[in-house]
Amino acid sequence: MLGCVIHGQGDLRVDELPVPSPGPGxxxxxxxxxxxxxxxxxxxxxxxxxxxxxREPMVLGHEVVGxxxxxxxxxxxxxxxxxxxxxxxxxxxxxxxCADGRANVCRDTxxxxxxxxxxxxxxxxxxxVVVPAGQLRALPAGLDLRRAALAEPLSVALHAxxxxxxxAGRHVLVTGAGPIGCLVVAAAKAAGAxxxxxxxxxxxxxxxxxxxxxxxxxxxxxxxxPSWPHEVDVAIxxxxxxxxxxxxxxxxxxxxxxxxxxxxxxxxxxFAGNLVVSREVELRGAFRFDGEFDDAIALLxxxxxxxxxxxxxxxxxxxxxxxALAADRSTSCKVLLDFTS
Numbered sequence: 001m002l003g004c005v006i007h008g009q010g011d012l013r014v015d016e017l018p019v020p021s022p023g024p025g026x027x028x029x030x031x032x033x034x035x036x037x038x039x040x041x042x043x044x045x046x047x048x049x050x051x052x053x054x055r056e057p058m059v060l061g062h063e064v065v066g067x068x069x070x071x072x073x074x075x076x077x078x079x080x081x082x083x084x085x086x087x088x089x090x091x092x093x094x095x096x097x098c099a100d101g102r103a104n105v106c107r108d109t110x111x112x113x114x115x116x117x118x119x120x121x122x123x124x125x126x127x128x129v130v131v132p133a134g135q136l137r138a139l140p141a142g143l144d145l146r147r148a149a150l151a152e153p154l155s156v157a158l159h160a161x162x163x164x165x166x167x168a169g170r171h172v173l174v175t176g177a178g179p180i181g182c183l184v185v186a187a188a189k190a191a192g193a194x195x196x197x198x199x200x201x202x203x204x205x206x207x208x209x210x211x212x213x214x215x216x217x218x219x220x221x222x223x224x225x226p227s228w229p230h231e232v233d234v235a236i237x238x239x240x241x242x243x244x245x246x247x248x249x250x251x252x253x254x255x256x257x258x259x260x261x262x263x264x265x266x267x268x269x270x271f272a273g274n275l276v277v278s279r280e281v282e283l284r285g286a287f288r289f290d291g292e293f294d295d296a297i298a299l300l301x302x303x304x305x306x307x308x309x310x311x312x313x314x315x316x317x318x319x320x321x322x323x324a325l326a327a328d329r330s331t332s333c334k335v336l337l338d339f340t341s
Contacts, residue, residue, distance in 0.1 A: 001016070001017055001018075001019050001126060001127035001128055002014055002015070002016065002017070002126070002127055002316050002317065002339070003015055003016075003017040003059050003125060003126035003127070003316075004034075004059065004060050004061065004125035004126070004316060004319045004337065005017075005057050005058065005059050005060070006040075006043045006044060006054065006057065006058055006060050007057045008047060008054060009044075009045070009046060009047030009054070010044065010045070010047075012044050012060075012319060012320050012323060014316060014317055014319050014320075017059070017126055019127075019128055020128065020129065020130040021072075021130070022070060022071055022072035022075070022130045023072040023073075023130075024072045024073050024074055024075060025072060025074075025075050025132060025133060025134075026071070026072045026075060026130050026131065026132060026133060027068060027069075027070070027071050027072075027075065027077055027130070027131055027132070027133040027136055028068075028069040028070045028071070028128055028129075028130055029064075029066045029067065029068060029069060029084065029086060029128065029129055029130075029131060029136070030066045030067050030068075030069050030127065030128050030339075031064050031065070031066040031124060031125075031126060031127060031128065031129055031339045032065055032066045032067065032145045032338070032339060032340055033064070033065050033066075033145055033146060033149040033313070033336045033337065033338060033339070034061045034063060034064045034124055034125045034149070034336065034337045034339065035061075035063030035064075035149045035150065035152065035153065035179075035334055035335070035336050035337075036063075036322055036323060036326040036334075036335045036336070036337065037061075037062065037063055037152075037153065037179075038178065038179075038180065038240070038263075039062075039113075039114075039263075040060045040061065040113065040125075040323070040326075041323060041326060041327050042263075043058070043060060043115070044060075044323050045327070048115060048266075049115070049263060050263050050264070050265075050266050051266050052114065052115045052116045053115060054115050054120075055115065055118050055120070056118070056119065056120055058113065058115060058120040058122060058123065059113065059122040059123040059124070059125055059126055060113045060123045060125045061112065061113045061123035061124040061125030061126075061337075062088035062111060062112040062113045062114070062123055062124060062152060063088075063124075063149060063150075063151075063152040063153060064085075064086050064088075064112070064124035064125070064129065064149075064152075065083070065084065065085045065086065065139075065145045065148045065149050065151070066083070066084065066086075066145070066339075067080075067081055067082060067083050067084065068080045068081060068082045068084055068136065069128065071133060072133075075133050076133070077133040077134075077136050078136055078138040082138050082139075083138070083139045083143075083145055083148070084136045084137055084138055084139060085136075085137045085139060085148050085149075085151045085152075085293075085297060086112070086124060086129075086131050086135055086136060086137075087135040087136075087137060087293045088111055088112035088113075088124070088135070088152060089103070089104070089106075089109055089110070089111050089112075089135075089288065089290075090109060090110040090111075090132055090135065091103035091104075091106035091108075091109045091290075092106050092107070092108040092109060093106075095107045095108055102290070103290045104159065104287055104288045104289055104290045105287055105288075111288070112124050112131075113125070125316070125319075125337060125339075126339070127316075127339045137151075137293065137294065137297055139297065139301075140297065140298070140301040142301060143297070143300055143301040146307075146310060146313070146336070147300050147304075147306055147307055147310070148297065148300060149310070149334075149336055150183070150296075150300060150306055150309065150310070150334065151293060151296045151297050151300060152293070152296075153179055153180055153183050153334070154183050154186070154187065154296040154299065154300065154306070155288075155289035155292040155293045155295075155296040156180060156183070156261070156286075156288060156289055156292075157180060157183035157184040157186070157187040158187045158289065158292040158295055158296055158299075159286055159287075159288065159289035159290075159292045160184055160187075160236055160238075160259050160261040160286035161184060161187040161188050161191050161236070162191075162292070163259050163284050163285075163286040164234045164236060164257050164259045164284070165234070165257055167188055167191035167192050167193045167234070168191070168192035168193075168194075169192070169193075169194045170193050170194060170195075170232075170233040170234050171193075171194060171195045171196075171197070171229065171231075171232045171233050171234075172188045172193045172195070172196045172197070172232060172233065172234045172235070172236065173196075173197050173198075173199070173229065173232040173234070173235040173236070173247075173248060173251055173252070174188070174196060174197070174198045174199070174209070174214075174235075174236050174238055175198075175199050175200075175220070175235070175236070175237050175238060175239050175244035175245075175247050175248055175262075176199070176200060176237070176238035176239025176240065176241075176244055176262055177198050177199075177200035177202070177205035177206050177208060177209040177214075177217070177238075178200075178205065178238065178239070178329060178333075179309065179333050179334040180238050180261065180262075181198065181200070181205075181209065181238035181239070182205075182208050182209050182211075182212040182309055182333060183212070183309070184236050184238055184261070185198060185209055185212040185213050185214050186212045186213055186303075186305070186306065187299075188213075188236075189212075189213040190299060190303075193234075195215045195216070196213065196214050196215050196216075197214070197215065197216045197217070197218060197227065197228075197229050197232065198214040198216070198217050198218070199217070199218045199219070199220040199244075199247065200217070200219075200220055200239070201219065201220050201221055202329055202330050203219075204329070204330050204331060205329050205330075205333075206218075206219070208308075208309060208311075208333045211305070211308045211309070212305070212308075212309065213305075216229075220243070220244075220247070228251075229251060231251055231252065231253045231256075232251055232252055232253065232256070233252070233253060233256055233257075234252070234256060234257050234258075234259070235247075235248035235249075235251060235252045235256070235257070235258045235259070236248070236258075236259045236261055236286075237258065237259065237260050237261060237262050238261045238262050239262050240262030240263050240264055240265075241262070241264070241265075242264060242269040242270045242271070244262065245258070245260060245264070245269070245271070245272075246270065246272055249272045249275045249276065249281060249283075250272065250275065252279075252281055253279075254279040254280060254281075255279070255280050255281070255282075256279075256281055256282070257281070257282045257284065258281055258282070258283050258284070259284050259285070259286050260283065260284070260285050260286065261286045309333045309334050310333070310334050310335075310336060311331075311332040311333040311334060311335060312325055312332055312335045312336070313335075313336045313337075313338050314335065314336075314337060314338065315337070315338050316337050316338065316339050319337060322335050322336075322337055323335075
């Protein structure tokens with residue numbers, strides 16, 4: 001079968017891989033779609049994500065949906081043939097964070113397509129993958145696999161929005177209109193935000209933010225744009241650049257909340273820390289998700305507007321072209337790989 005394997009910085013290959021067999025507690029899933037994530041692009045372009053560096057070849061991908069093929073001995077779950085989304089995280093269940101109900105920051109988690117540990121956790125960008133059966137989520141009737149491929153990134157967005165606290169009646173700023181930023185817009189809108197302003201450098205990205213529900217969009221490099229808010233109640237940084245965090249800290253009201261969702265480059269970043277002190281701004285991190293995965297699937301099942309965020313679907317044989325397209329934010333939003341061809 002074909003799989004999408006990163007061998008090092010700039011070295012992305014579509015390799016022939018052996019078809020795996022599920023063991024006890026495991027399920028075999030035929031993958032239909034896999035969403036190209038920003039972290040996949042970082043492994044391709046930079047050889048790592050933040051402080052997680054590639055040390056061996058790794059199958060990429062953690063945004064995968066497909067159908068159940070079979071189970072290992074003594075294991076059950078959705079019947080074979082059922083369309084499913086795969087929750088990509090396997091927390092340890094015993095560390096202090098798991099015991100505190102924060103499995104998303106488990107200190108010993110396994111996450112599909114991640115170099116955070118060695119040996120790396122192989123990902124889901126393959127025609128068939130074996131995963132723990134408990135990580136399968138049967139899709140509601142009417143939710144097609146193409147839209148369901150957004151479940152993982154939407155979960156990230158839902159978690160960030162919940163980290164920010166109450167949305168009802170709030171003016172929310174989102175810096176960065178990539179796929180995650182646009183999904184944050186949709187999640188904040190669903191949570192009752194009264195107004196959402198989005199900043200980015202690219203007009204096409206801002207147009208996707210509008211389709212996701214943004215009330216106002218601003219060119220981040222145009223300080224004279226009249227759409228800039230005077231202040232906001234909540235700011236969610238989704239660009240992954242220090243300038244975005246600086247904008248959030250300067251525009252959030254005194255006593256407001258800033259959520260850092262974008263992964264900043266490794267090493268030290270400029271930080272307007274005095275604003276956190278003098279304005280008593282609450283700066284909170286948001287990392288991955290946990291139970292939000294089920295909520296994301298439920299939201300996707302009832303909201304068709306998400307379809308517009310999938311900008312392209314390419315066969316796995318064209319993985320490098322798909323990655324190049326996903327990296328070109330002037331033309332694309334969410335790019336999917338199709339593993340059926």
